Each structure stands twice: as structure tokens, then as C-alpha cells.
Amino acid sequence: MKTLIKTIAIGLSAFALSSSSLMAEDYPSRPIGVAVSYGAGGATDFQARIVTMVAGNKDILGQPIYIINKPGAGGRVGWNWFASEADKDGYTLSAYNIPHFIAQSIKGGVSYSADSFEPIANWGEDPAVVVVGKDSKFNSMEDLIKFAKENAGKVTTSGAGLFVGHHIAALQIEKACSCKLAYIPTKGGGAAAMKAVIAGDVMAGINNLSDAYRAEKAGNIKILGVADLKRNKEFLPDVPTLKEAGLDVDNSSVNYRGLMVPKGTPQAVIDKLAAQVPLMFKHKRVASKMSAGGSPMNIMTREEVQKMWAAREATLKELLKGL
Amino acid sequence: MEFLNHFGGVFEPISFMLLLVGTIGGLILGATPGLSPTMAVALLIPFTFQLAPTQGLILLGAAYTSTVAGGAVSAILLKIPGAPANIATSLDGFEMAKKGEGARALHLSFLSSGVGGIIGVLLLIFLTPLLAKWALAFGPSHLFWLAILGVTVIGSLDSKSFVKGLLSGCIGLWLSMIGYDDIQGAQRFIFSSSLTGGINIIPALIGLFAIPQVLDMFAKGRRNAEIETVQVPKQSIMDSARELGRSGRALSIGTIVGSIIGLIPGVGGQIAGLVAYDQSRKFSKHKKKFGTGHSEGVIAAESANNAMVGPSLVPLLTLSIPGSPTAAVLLGGLLIHGIFPGTDLFDNHPKVAWTFINSMLVGQVLMVIFGIYTATWAARIARAPQPIMAAAVMVLALFGSYSVQQSMSDVYIMLTLGVGMFFLEKFGFSAAPLVLGLILGPIAEANFIQGALISNAQNGPLEYFLTGPLNIFLVVLVIASVGYSFWTNMLEQKETTLEAGAKS
Numbered sequence: 001m002k003t004l005i006k007t008i009a010i011g012l013s014a015f016a017l018s019s020s021s022l023m024a025e026d027y028p029s030r031p032i033g034v035a036v037s038y039g040a041g042g043a044t045d046f047q048a049r050i051v052t053m054v055a056g057n058k059d060i061l062g063q064p065i066y067i068i069n070k071p072g073a074g075g076r077v078g079w080n081w082f083a084s085e086a087d088k089d090g091y092t093l094s095a096y097n098i099p100h101f102i103a104q105s106i107k108g109g110v111s112y113s114a115d116s117f118e119p120i121a122n123w124g125e126d127p128a129v130v131v132v133g134k135d136s137k138f139n140s141m142e143d144l145i146k147f148a149k150e151n152a153g154k155v156t157t158s159g160a161g162l163f164v165g166h167h168i169a170a171l172q173i174e175k176a177c178s179c180k181l182a183y184i185p186t187k188g189g190g191a192a193a194m195k196a197v198i199a200g201d202v203m204a205g206i207n208n209l210s211d212a213y214r215a216e217k218a219g220n221i222k223i224l225g226v227a228d229l230k231r232n233k234e235f236l237p238d239v240p241t242l243k244e245a246g247l248d249v250d251n252s253s254v255n256y257r258g259l260m261v262p263k264g265t266p267q268a269v270i271d272k273l274a275a276q277v278p279l280m281f282k283h284k285r286v287a288s289k290m291s292a293g294g295s296p297m298n299i300m301t302r303e304e305v306q307k308m309w310a311a312r313e314a315t316l317k318e319l320l321k322g323l
Numbered sequence: 324m325e326f327l328n329h330f331g332g333v334f335e336p337i338s339f340m341l342l343l344v345g346t347i348g349g350l351i352l353g354a355t356p357g358l359s360p361t362m363a364v365a366l367l368i369p370f371t372f373q374l375a376p377t378q379g380l381i382l383l384g385a386a387y388t389s390t391v392a393g394g395a396v397s398a399i400l401l402k403i404p405g406a407p408a409n410i411a412t413s414l415d416g417f418e419m420a421k422k423g424e425g426a427r428a429l430h431l432s433f434l435s436s437g438v439g440g441i442i443g444v445l446l447l448i449f450l451t452p453l454l455a456k457w458a459l460a461f462g463p464s465h466l467f468w469l470a471i472l473g474v475t476v477i478g479s480l481d482s483k484s485f486v487k488g489l490l491s492g493c494i495g496l497w498l499s500m501i502g503y504d505d506i507q508g509a510q511r512f513i514f515s516s517s518l519t520g521g522i523n524i525i526p527a528l529i530g531l532f533a534i535p536q537v538l539d540m541f542a543k544g545r546r547n548a549e550i551e552t553v554q555v556p557k558q559s560i561m562d563s564a565r566e567l568g569r570s571g572r573a574l575s576i577g578t579i580v581g582s583i584i585g586l587i588p589g590v591g592g593q594i595a596g597l598v599a600y601d602q603s604r605k606f607s608k609h610k611k612k613f614g615t616g617h618s619e620g621v622i623a624a625e626s627a628n629n630a631m632v633g634p635s636l637v638p639l640l641t642l643s644i645p646g647s648p649t650a651a652v653l654l655g656g657l658l659i660h661g662i663f664p665g666t667d668l669f670d671n672h673p674k675v676a677w678t679f680i681n682s683m684l685v686g687q688v689l690m691v692i693f694g695i696y697t698a699t700w701a702a703r704i705a706r707a708p709q710p711i712m713a714a715a716v717m718v719l720a721l722f723g724s725y726s727v728q729q730s731m732s733d734v735y736i737m738l739t740l741g742v743g744m745f746f747l748e749k750f751g752f753s754a755a756p757l758v759l760g761l762i763l764g765p766i767a768e769a770n771f772i773q774g775a776l777i778s779n780a781q782n783g784p785l786e787y788f789l790t791g792p793l794n795i796f797l798v799v800l801v802i803a804s805v806g807y808s809f810w811t812n813m814l815e816q817k818e819t820t821l822e823a824g825a826k827s
Binding site for chain 1: 361362368369372461463502504505507508509510516519521588589638648649651652654655658659661664665666667728729765769776777779780781
């Protein structure tokens with residue numbers, strides 16, 4: 001009975017819609033690809049595979065989603081491809097990482113900007129955290145900053161690359177303490193940056209909360225602070241925010257992950273995705289797998305993401321002006 | 324000895340079935356051109372969503388071991404290395420297959436994979452705490468020197484000419500710079516939009532190795548009225564086993580080099596096979612035979628690339644740091660079940676951890692059995708008429724390059740490199756040094772930049788790169804390796820001038 005009502009409802013709404021959106025009525029009629037601008041096994045890839053696993057359910061999209069990895073140059077390769085070559089028919093989506101792609105577009109040399117894409121919905125929120133090795137002499141942000149002030153440019157600090165969330169956090173910390181760090185971008189993403197901290201190649205590191213949480217549980221590192229507006233209650237209730245530690249750092253470096261389509265995708269397709277995708281992220285199987293893996297979620301609708309993108313773009317333009 | 328208590332877990336009906344599925348599936352996926360072990364394991368991840376953690380990991384572990392070995396099949400029979408790990412295998416393996424000894428090459432490759440693989444997993448079981456320290460010992464400066472050590476091997480990897488080997492190595496180093504620089508994001512040598520992503524190693528491998536050979540076959544096909552077909556003699560498995568026993572030196576060099584290099588995060592898997600190949604040639608009594616279809620080459624390369632599998636998981640299982648892309652994918656397979664590698668894994672989920680490790684041990688044995696079983700008829704490919712063979716390899720090459728990231732750019736790059744290599748080969752250059760340059764370039768560069776950045780915050784680059792026992796040890800190895808190449812080269816030149824003198 002339920003399906004019958006649903007069918008009638010769908011039929012009626014189809015009737016009401018103009019012919020141009022008829023295509024959206026069939027949409028999606030085949031599997032949908034999601035391009036991930038990072039390699040298989042990275043945090044974005046791993047989370048994208050989890051949050052899309054129930055796409056094939058009848059009440060979500062009715063078609064499965066598969067992942068295509070297009071890694072390279074901190075995500076630039078994948079997003080360049082997505083902005084210039086991807087089909088605008090709703091069958092090619094991409095995962096976005098904020099602030100990465102906005103910061104990269106501000107620095108230039110890429111063929112996209114925030115205006116090249118249409119957000120669909122946000123699934124994850126992974127704040128940057130400041131970490132040190134387990135045997136480090138630093139036990140708090142205050143220790144670290146005190147040392148950095150006395151030894152300008154001596155605190156080697158690893159992060160996943162240039163103009164990614166980790167780098168933004170480092171820039172904000174430098175601005176807030178008016179001191180100088182030696183930021184060391186690594187090749188190989190957050191995992192390589194974490195290895196550098198654990199092995200003692202660097203004195204400190206900025207990394208994803210999810211990866212740091214795991215490394216701390218394994219007894220390899222200490223987490224000194226979270227670059228967010230509030231503490232993370234679920235995973236790190238005892239770790240203070242940088243604000244609490246006296247540094248004026250907001251949540252600009254928080255790594256937001258979600259799905260987007262290229263500009264020019266039919267509005268009806270965007271609307272359908274914007275309505276269904278949050279349901280997919282909210283699915284209880286998705287939530288349980290994400291929480292098991294230590295990946296914090298924050299589901300935001302298309303409108304909320306649009307606001308967030310605009311706000312990020314403004315703060316990042318300000319922050320990166322002098323560089 | 325805790326692992327013995329959990330051996331039963333591997334032989335539970337569902338677990339064992341998954342082990343079989345993973346092994347056979349892995350062999351097939353590994354033999355498919357373009358599907359690297361990382362991709363194959365990533366493809367299986369969704370299936371593990373539905374399985375219990377132990378079972379999921381058994382599937383992934385079995386697939387990992389057997390895809391690495393399966394890559395040897397296409398490397399030997401088609402000259403398409405499935406992954407960087409199999410490059411060295413194709414150097415002698417394909418020459419053997421051309422002579423009709425494909426079955427022998429496959430037998431030897433699976434047997435030595437099995438031996439290397441089992442020793443690698445045993446190292447993982449018994450020496451993990453020790454090995455974890457070793458894996459962490461390599462900082463940017465050491466990885467830089469290690470990559471340079473690899474570069475010094477380039478010249479000697481090409482047995483025909485030292486200078487041409489170095490030259491093609493330089494071409495490879497240059498090719499590796501194309502695209503965005505991974506650390507700073509600068510754009511380099513992007514002549515066409517296809518190159519923005521740089522040169523992906525898998526399409527490059529396919530192009531450099533398979534395409535020149537396809538073109539050769541086409542070029543020959545018309546002229547020879549009678550198309551040459553190869554006789555494939557029967558090869559008994561006992562003969563192969565005996566031959567392996569006689570090649571103890573290549574086998575042990577391969578296994579040792581593979582285990583040591585496999586440990587180093589971010590480097591190991593790609594170069595283990597090539598370094599082992601080069602080392603076992605330097606120590607072999609039959610130096611000249613390498614590259615002409617010599618079984619020791621296959622044995623060294625394959626024992627190395629499977630010996631690497633166990634140790635490459637050490638950083639992941641103990642420190643929760645994935646040391647290779649494949650390990651990163653395996654990490655995902657653990658995380659979806661809420662299991663964190665590291666102390667948590669061994670303390671709170673010992674059954675998961677040990678069953679997984681044991682399954683890789685049993686998986687190696689199954690892999691050898693199925694591999695050898697299929698070898699005999701897989702080797703009959705060599706009897707296919709050359710034009711058909713060339714067409715089939717061409718199709719596989721196109722499919723394989725496209726499937727890596729569903730990108731036509733990769734196909735164009737593959738074809739361009741392939742045609743270029745065809746002409747370079749006419750001038751006596753070979754693909755192996757070029758590929759080594761392509762692999763080592765980014766490792767050397769990224770670690771040099773990182774080391775330089777770190778050293779600027781400390782006491783300067785000289786101290787950072789040249790002090791400390793490990794740095795000095797590696798520098799000495801680099802000097803010794805360069806010296807050795809020069810010395811043997813001089814010696815050979817003397818011989819040839821002497822011979823020339825004797826003739827006149």
C-alpha cells in the first residue's frame with residue numbers, strides 16, 4: 001500500500017513538473033560516480049565509501065554510488081578535472097574538502113573556484129588538532145607556544161600539505177601568537193605527517209582529529225589542542241580548544257567534507273540530490289560505521305553548506321592576503 | 324607463540340571459504356593489467372561491510388598477498404607488469420616466456436613468491452616490535468639517500484650499456500617531474516591538459532613495457548609469411564622445485580632485500596623487486612645471463628615482492644601508520660568495524676589480529692597451489708599467433724590504463740610513452756631504468772624538500788643530511804654502488820678493447 005501511495009505521489013508530482021525536469025524524474029537511472037581527489041585509503045576516501053554505502057536503498061537514491069580516485073597535488077588534480085571535464089548530468093559527483101579547494105583557488109594556478117561547483121550536502125567535520133610525540137617535552141599548548149616565542153622558526157610542525165586545513169591552522173596559530181613555526185608539508189597526506197610526529201622527525205604536527213584520536217589511543221602521541229570553536233565531546237572531551245589556550249584561532253581550518261556537482265548541472269537534479277543525500281548521511285548504518293571509525297559527522301543541507309562556503313571564502317581571502 | 328592458538332580461526336568453514344575466494348580472486352585481479360594490489364583491495368572493501376571483522380580481514384589479507392603474486396602472470400606472459408612490484412619480474416620472465424618457458428617462469432615465480440611471502444609473514448609474527456623501530460628510523464634525510472641509492476642502481480640495471488641506462492634513468496626522472504609538484508603545488512612541464520595529473524605509474528608501466536612489444540609484433544607479423552609459434556614443452560613441478568632449490572642465492576637475496584625494504588614506509592613496495600633483482604645479479608655467477616631469460620632474475624624479483632607483504636604491515640599494525648597505499652586501504656577495512664590498529668588491536672582483539680596474520684600465512688600456501696595449477700595452461704598463451712597476441716595485449720593495455728582512474732588522459736599518456744619507448748629501444752635504451760627514475764624521482768625530491776625545510780629550522784642541511792649513523796651508512800652504500808658500477812664498466816671496456824686488439 002505504501003509503495004502504491006508513493007507511486008501515485010511521484011506520478012502526480014511528475015505531472016506537475018515541466019518537461020525539462022522529466023529527466024530528473026528518471027534520475028538516477030544508473031549508478032552514480034563520486035570522484036575523490038585523494039588516494040584510496042585516505043580519510044576522505046574512506047569516509048566517502050562509508051557515507052555512500054546505502055545509496056542503492058529504494059528510499060535514498062535507488063542507485064548505488066561508486067568511488068573514483070583522482071589523487072594528486074593536494075586535491076588540485078581531481079578538482080581541476082571535475083571543474084573542466086566532468087559531465088554535468090548528475091551522474092558524476094565529487095567529494096569536497098573545505099578549506100582545501102577554496103584556499104587553493106584563492107592562491108591560483110587551478111581552474112576552479114567556489115563558484116565552479118554546487119554543493120549538495122555536508123557529511124563530516126574533522127577539526128585540525130595540534131599533536132606532539134608521546135615523549136615530547138611539551139605537555140600543553142602553552143608550553144609549545146612559549147618555546148615557539150623564544151625560538152622563532154624552530155618548531156618544526158608537520159601537516160598534510162600547503163593550503164589544506166592543517167596549513168591554515170598553522171597560519172592562524174602563527175598569527176594569534178605572533179610567533180613563527182616551521183611548517184613542514186608532507187607528501188602522502190595526513191598519514192605521512194603523523195608518521196613524522198611519531199618518529200620524531202618533527203617537533204609537533206597538525207593533523208586530523210580522527211587520525212590523531214586513533215594515534216593517541218595507540219599510545220603514540222599527545223594531543224595538545226583542537227582548532228575549533230568548542231571541544232569535541234564525542235572523541236576528545238578533555239582536550240582544550242586553542243581559544244581556551246589563549247590563542248585567537250577559530251574554526252576556519254576545520255576540514256568539512258561533503259558532496260558537490262559541477263555548476264551547470266540541471267536544477268532539478270540538484271534539488272533531488274539535495275533532498276535525498278542528507279537522508280543517506282543520516283542513515284543509522286552510516287552513523288554507526290562512521291562513529292566506529294572515529295570520524296566525526298556534521299550533516300548540513302545544501303543551504304547551510306552554501307552559507308558555510310561563502311563564510312570560509314571570506315575568512316580565507318583575509319588570512320591568505322599577506323602570503 | 325600466541326599466533327598458534329588462533330590458527331583454528333582460519334579453518335572455520337566461512338573463514339576458509341573467504342580465504343579461498345580472496346586467494347583465487349586476488350590471483351585473477353592481480354593478473355589483470357591496470358589493477359594494482361591497492362585497487363584490488365579497495366574494490367573488496369564494500370564486501371567486508373557485511374562480514375564480521377575477522378572474516379573481512381581474511382578476505383582482504385588473502386587478496387593482498389595473491390594480487391602481488393598474480394601480477395607476475397601478466398608481467399611474464401604479456402610483459403605488462405601489474406604493479407611496480409612486478410617490473411623486475413618481467414625483465415627475465417617475459418624473455419623466458421618468449422622461449423616457451425612460460426610455465427617454468429610461472430612455477431618459479433609462484434614458488435619463490437610463496438617462500439618469500441611466508442618468511443615475510445613470519446618476520447611480522449616474531450619480530451614486529453623490533454621491526455617497528457626500524458620502520459620509524461627512516462626520516463626524510465634517510466629516505467632521500469635511499470632514493471639516491473636506487474638512482475645509482477639505474478646505470479647497472481640496463482645490462483647492455485651503462486651510459487644508455489643512465490640516460491634513460493634521467494628521462495624517467497624528468498618525466499616524474501611533470502604535473503603539479505606534490506608539496507608546493509607548482510606546475511611543471513604541463514604541455515597539455517592531459518598532463519595536469521602528472522604521469523600515473525600504472526599507465527606508464529603498461530605503455531613502456533607492453534606497447535613497444537606490441538609494435539614489434541605488428542612490424543614483424545607481415546614480413547614473416549610463416550608466423551613464428553613457440554613450442555611450449557611440458558614443465559614438471561618437481562623440476563621447478565629442484566631448480567628453486569639450486570637458486571638459493573637469488574632466493575635468499577630476494578627475500579632479505581624484500582623484507583628489509585618492505586618495512587620502510589612509503590618506499591618499499593615499489594622498489595623491492597628492482598633492488599633485489601639488481602643485487603642478485605651483482606652477486607650471481609651468471610651476470611651476463613640476466614635480462615635474457617634467466618630464472619634467477621624471476622626468483623629474486625618475486626621472492627622480494629612477496630617478502631615485502633608481511634613487513635609492510637608492521638607500521639600499520641603496531642603504530643597505526645599505513646606504510647603503503649595498500650596498508651591504508653586495509654586500515655579502512657579495520658576502522659569500519661571500530662578496530663584501531665596498534666595496542667588496541669593486539670590487546671583487545673587478539674583473535675582478529677592473529678587470525679588475519681595467520682590467514683596470510685595459509686593464503687601464501689593456497690596461492691602457490693592455485694598459481695601453479697593455472698600456470699601450465701596460462702603459459703599456453705605463448706602459442707597464440709603473434710598478430711592475435713599483439714591485438715589482445717593492445718586491448719588489455721587500453722582497458723588497463725583507462726580503468727586506473729577512468730581517465731582518457733592516462734590512455735594518451737600510455738600510448739605516447741609506449742611509442743616513444745619503441746623508438747628508444749631501437750637505439751638500445753631499455754624501459755626498466757626509465758621506470759626506476761620515474762618511481763624514485765618523486766621520493767628523492769619530496770624527501771629532499773622536506774629535509775631541507777626541517778634542517779633550516781635546525782642546524783642547516785649539511786648536518787641534517789650527513790650526520791648520524793644511518794645517514795653515513797647510506798652515503799657509504801651510495802658511493803660503493805657508484806664505484807662498483809664504474810669499476811665493472813671499466814673492466815668490461817678493457818676486455819672489449821683487448822678482444823678487439825686480439826682480433827686485429
